[in-house]
Amino acid sequence: MNEAIAHKMAFGREIVFTFGPYAPVYTKMFHPQTFGLACFGGLVVALPWSVAMWVLFRQSRLWLRMLAIVTVVVMTSHPGNIPNPDAHFFSYVMLAVFALYVLVKERAKTSKLALIVAVLFIPFGLLPIIKGSLLIACVIVTFFSMGILAVGGYATVLLIASLVPFISVMIFWTISGQSLADLPAYLSSMLPIIEGYSSAMSVYGRSFVLELYLLAALATAGVLAFSERRMLRPMTLLVLTLVLVCFLVFKAAFVRHDGHATIAGGFIALMGVITATLVSEKSRYAVLLAALTSWGAVNGTTDHSTPLSMTRHVISVYYNTAAGFITSLTDPALRMAAYKGQMSLLRDDGRIGALDGTSDIYSYNQWALISSGNAWAPRPVPQSYSAYTPDLAYLNRDHLLGPDRPDNLIFEVQPIDGRLPSLEDGASWPAILANYTPEAILPAGLKLLFKGQEKLSTAPIRKISDGMYGLNQLIPIPVAEGPIFVEIGMDRTFAGTLENTLFKTGLVDIQAILMDGSERKFRYIPEMGRSGFVLSPFIDETSDFTLLFGDPTFSAGKRVKSFRIAPREDSSVWYPQISVAFYKLAVKQNPKAIGLAGFNVPLPEAPTRAAHSAKPCAGHVDYVGGVPIANGEFLVNGSFTAKGWLISAPEAGRILDRIDLILQSDNGSRFVIPTKRQKRRDVAIHFQNPTLVDAGFTARADLSALKDDFQLQFTYQLGGETIECSEPKIRIKVR
Numbered sequence: 001m002n003e004a005i006a007h008k009m010a011f012g013r014e015i016v017f018t019f020g021p022y023a024p025v026y027t028k029m030f031h032p033q034t035f036g037l038a039c040f041g042g043l044v045v046a047l048p049w050s051v052a053m054w055v056l057f058r059q060s061r062l063w064l065r066m067l068a069i070v071t072v073v074v075m076t077s078h079p080g081n082i083p084n085p086d087a088h089f090f091s092y093v094m095l096a097v098f099a100l101y102v103l104v105k106e107r108a109k110t111s112k113l114a115l116i117v118a119v120l121f122i123p124f125g126l127l128p129i130i131k132g133s134l135l136i137a138c139v140i141v142t143f144f145s146m147g148i149l150a151v152g153g154y155a156t157v158l159l160i161a162s163l164v165p166f167i168s169v170m171i172f173w174t175i176s177g178q179s180l181a182d183l184p185a186y187l188s189s190m191l192p193i194i195e196g197y198s199s200a201m202s203v204y205g206r207s208f209v210l211e212l213y214l215l216a217a218l219a220t221a222g223v224l225a226f227s228e229r230r231m232l233r234p235m236t237l238l239v240l241t242l243v244l245v246c247f248l249v250f251k252a253a254f255v256r257h258d259g260h261a262t263i264a265g266g267f268i269a270l271m272g273v274i275t276a277t278l279v280s281e282k283s284r285y286a287v288l289l290a291a292l293t294s295w296g297a298v299n300g301t302t303d304h305s306t307p308l309s310m311t312r313h314v315i316s317v318y319y320n321t322a323a324g325f326i327t328s329l330t331d332p333a334l335r336m337a338a339y340k341g342q343m344s345l346l347r348d349d350g351r352i353g354a355l356d357g358t359s360d361i362y363s364y365n366q367w368a369l370i371s372s373g374n375a376w377a378p379r380p381v382p383q384s385y386s387a388y389t390p391d392l393a394y395l396n397r398d399h400l401l402g403p404d405r406p407d408n409l410i411f412e413v414q415p416i417d418g419r420l421p422s423l424e425d426g427a428s429w430p431a432i433l434a435n436y437t438p439e440a441i442l443p444a445g446l447k448l449l450f451k452g453q454e455k456l457s458t459a460p461i462r463k464i465s466d467g468m469y470g471l472n473q474l475i476p477i478p479v480a481e482g483p484i485f486v487e488i489g490m491d492r493t494f495a496g497t498l499e500n501t502l503f504k505t506g507l508v509d510i511q512a513i514l515m516d517g518s519e520r521k522f523r524y525i526p527e528m529g530r531s532g533f534v535l536s537p538f539i540d541e542t543s544d545f546t547l548l549f550g551d552p553t554f555s556a557g558k559r560v561k562s563f564r565i566a567p568r569e570d571s572s573v574w575y576p577q578i579s580v581a582f583y584k585l586a587v588k589q590n591p592k593a594i595g596l597a598g599f600n601v602p603l604p605e606a607p608t609r610a611a612h613s614a615k616p617c618a619g620h621v622d623y624v625g626g627v628p629i630a631n632g633e634f635l636v637n638g639s640f641t642a643k644g645w646l647i648s649a650p651e652a653g654r655i656l657d658r659i660d661l662i663l664q665s666d667n668g669s670r671f672v673i674p675t676k677r678q679k680r681r682d683v684a685i686h687f688q689n690p691t692l693v694d695a696g697f698t699a700r701a702d703l704s705a706l707k708d709d710f711q712l713q714f715t716y717q718l719g720g721e722t723i724e725c726s727e728p729k730i731r732i733k734v735r
Contacts, residue, residue: 002031003370004378008177011129012186014404016380016395018193020129020186021176026085030339037176041130044172045092045123052095052120055102060277067288068273074314075266087266089127089134090249093141094242096120098274100145100161101238104152105231114157117149118164125168129176132190133197137248138165144241151233192389198255200388200525202504203417205257209297213253213264216294217246220268220275223287227279242271255504258302265298346371351443357407361444363414363424368444377406384424385416393427393531400431401456409436412445413542420510420522421540426533429548430458430485433587438549438596446546446596459585461485466581471574472566474513477536480584482552484536489579490526490565496573506569512538515559516623524565534585536560543597550593554639554702557623599639599702602663602671617714617725619646624712624730635733638704640673645680645695646714646725647687658717659697662724663710663732671706675699706734 001023004015011021019026024038025045053072057065076088099120103113124142128135142165149158173183221243228235246268253264272291276284299305305313327334350368358377361369363384370376379396381387387396399405409432415421422429435456436448464478477484490508492500499505510524512535520538537558539545547555567574595601621644624634642661648654661673680696710732714725 001027002029002034003366003376004382005037005176006031006033007376010182010185011178012182012184012189014380015378015382016189016193016392017382017386018133019131021178022126022130022172025126025130026089028085030335032336032339035335040175041126041172044126045089048119048123049092049095051116052092052099055099055116056095056274056277064273064277068270071266071270071273073318074310075270086131086252086260086263087249087270089131090137090245090252090263090267091270092123093127093134093137094245094271095274096124097141097145097148097238097241098278101148101231101234102278104148104154104234105228110154110156113154114160117145117157117161121145121161121164122168124165125170126172128187128190129169129173132186133194133252135187135190136194137245140244140248141241144237144244147237148234151237192391193386196389196392196527198251198500198504199527200385201256201417202507203256203258204507205254205261206301209261209301210250210254210257212294212297213250213268216268216272216290217243217250219290220271220287221246223279223283224275227283246271251503253298261298261302265295265302269295343371347373352410353442355408355447357450359408359410360406361410361412363412364416365412365414365444369410374408377404379425379428384414385419387425387427387528388525389527390427390531393425393528396425397428397431397458400428400435401458405435405450405456407450409448410442410445411448411542411545413539413545415522418523420524420533422533422535423525423528426528427531429534430461430532430585431456433483433548433585434459437590438546438593441546441596446542459587461583461585464582464584466579468577468579471571471576471578472564474562474564475580476562477560478582482587483534483548483555483585484560485532485583485585486529486535487532487581487583488526488529488565490529491575492573493575499573505573506567508565508567508574510563510565512536512560512563514538514557515561516557518623532583535563546593546597548587548593549590550597551589551591551639554594554597554599554641556639557641594639594702597700598676599700600674601702602673602706605662605670605672614724614726616649616727617646617716617723618649619714619725620644621712621730624732634730635735636703638702638734640701640703640732640734641699642712643678643696643698645683646697646716647683647692647695648716648718648723654718655691655694656716656718660715661699661701662713662715663703663706664713665708665710667708669708671710673699673701703734709733 001017001019004011005021005023009015022037022041024031024034025041028038053068057068075091076085100117103116108116121142124138127138142161145161146158149155149161170180170183174180178186221239224242225235225239249264249267253261268291272287275287279287299310324335346367350365350372352368352372352374355372355374358375359369360376360378366378366382379399381392381396384396387393411432413421413424415424432448435451435453437451438446439449440447464480464484469475492505496505508524508526509521512520514520520540534548537544537547537555538560540558544555544558565578621642623644624636624640624642646656646659648656659675661675663671663673675697676699677694678696678698679693681693683695684690684693712730712732713727716723716725
């Protein structure tokens with residue numbers, strides 16, 4: 001986000017993400033060109049925060065003031081090791097409306113109230129352009145605050161509360177260097193991001209933490225609702241505001257129930273302390289007990305923090321803040337030197353090197369490309385895992401087909417949360433296959449070059465068939481040479497839509513059955529599947545993606561025969577029928593892709609490497625070319641793939657230093673195919689030896705230069721000795 005701001009990219013048009021042009025206020029990541037903006041934005045939130053706290057606690061008891069200070073200090077210091085400022089920002093919108101309510105209750109002078117309201121509502125124009133998901137909270141609180149002012153008899157101040165956020169968002173947007181013409185696009189771009197979040201990004205955690213938060217929220221709102229009879233209408237509006245913001249916090253914290261849970265803990269703790277200043281002494285302790293218990297449970301289970309670890313962390317945060325402030329005044333060059341040093345370390349880790357023209361990187365390791373110093377030209381949704389609705393996926397696809405498309409792509413298959421790998425920016429794959437060509441394998445991924453063609457398009461795509469199928473039904477894939485692209489329509493029922501709006505629907509799985517009978521099972525995101533993805537051949541890793549550019553026969557071992565989609569739990573939240581459209585992609589072959597995908601060219605066996613002896617081995621070739629071993633004889637059309645396992649002997653049960661496959665022709669010629677190690681837990685379990693988990697192997701080879709009949713057998717190296725296995729031996733016919 002810092003780089004996007006520094007490059008003057010248009011948010012909402014060129015960059016569509018959760019954050020806006022004041023993102024460094026949230027991330028606290030230093031960048032030389034956004035440091036001033038971050039400090040300015042932080043002050044804009046901090047000063048009104050202080051005003052709100054003064055209004056709320058100026059007449060409270062000393063111990064409540066101290067408790068409030070401790071709560072704020074710990075909350076804004078990100079207890080434990082999980083930085084999450086959302087609790088800070090969600091708390092601020094409630095601080096503002098609580099302070100407003102207190103002033104209305106005290107019948108403050110109109111001029112005084114107008115001034116304080118103007119100050120309190122200035123951040124309401126800034127928060128949504130720090131993080132877009134805060135927009136809903138700001139709108140809700142502004143609306144109900146206007147209601148409190150209306151029933152309180154402050155019509156003039158009501159106008160100020162409604163106009164200040166509107167004016168301030170335009171001022172802050174302009175100060176950040178963005179064009180006002182792009183502001184509507186930024187705000188509207190948040191809708192698909194917010195809409196698709198619950199389904200795509202959900203993660204499950206311990207339910208009792210969630211339940212404690214809900215109980216604490218209900219207790220706080222309930223006690224507050226019955227605390228004031230004279231101010232019934234303003235109090236009702238205040239309680240409704242609290243309930244709605246608690247709901248937004250609930251979604252933010254527990255849809256992705258990992259470190260995000262700390263949002264709920266810090267928020268409800270501060271709400272409990274504030275509520276304690278407005279209720280009777282008897283109710284005060286019940287509210288505090290519920291809120292602080294919930295906070296402790298969240299932090300204790302999420303980041304395993306303790307009072308001692310939290311104290312140390314708070315001291316560290318404030319010490320580093322003070323040290324950084326002093327350094328900025330006395331030796332600003334030191335900060336810049338630290339920044340350059342960190343970028344240098346990242347550049348060494350990424351090892352991308354110099355690239356001609358502009359570049360983008362898939363799926364989410366933007367740090368590797370940015371630190372490389374190359375010209376960064378990201379797609380609108382710069383992290384593929386966030387292109388989780390059709391609108392977002394098509395934005396990225398269309399970027400590749402437009403004039404601003406990058407000259408280079410660094411591509412890595414890199415799914416999150418156990419997702420089906422080809423879902424991540426899957427709608428863009430046909431455009432990548434049509435307009436880019438594989439060039440090299442880098443540590444950061446496959447390097448792809450733009451072909452330089454004038455007319456950009458997706459790969460030629462032809463519909464093969466479509467139809468309606470049932471959930472959990474085994475769906476056959478039409479037989480066709482080359483990649484099969486699918487678009488799947490899967491809809492929620494009304495109950496499912498309501499459940500997803502209020503919280504999240506359960507996870508969905510996709511199970512693919514390959515031609516060799518093996519199965520792959522991954523998490524499936526229905527919204528991502530709607531915009532399309534490559535289903536066959538099955539893409540497990542970057543080398544599989546690379547093969548899409550090559551001869552389809554080299555991907556034959558990963559062809560998918562059929563698949564099914566099934567919810568993990570309650571299927572009633574989904575309509576029982578799904579629509580599936582199958583398309584054939586025609587991709588122009590690039591012979592270079594075969595080598596880049598790891599298909600080795602077999603080399604004649606060196607005389608010095610000849611096996612010293614032949615011994616019995618324990619092993620098995622499970623598949624050749626994706627076909628299970630049956631009669632021990634196979635026809636190979638150029639592409640050879642095999643997987644299996646091998647150990648020296650059952651009684652020895654030792655992991656081998658190296659495994660090679662040998663092709664020996666009838667005339668005595670021998671060719672070596674190296675293998676790669678693969679995990680085989682089934683072998684370790686069978687021999688009751690956990691060290692044999694690494695006994696598996698895979699091999700890929702390009703046999704197109706060989707035209708003969710061969711016998712396939714094993715050799716291995718152990719303790720410096722090369723040994724040939726006396727069996728198994730399999731006949732391979734290369735044509």
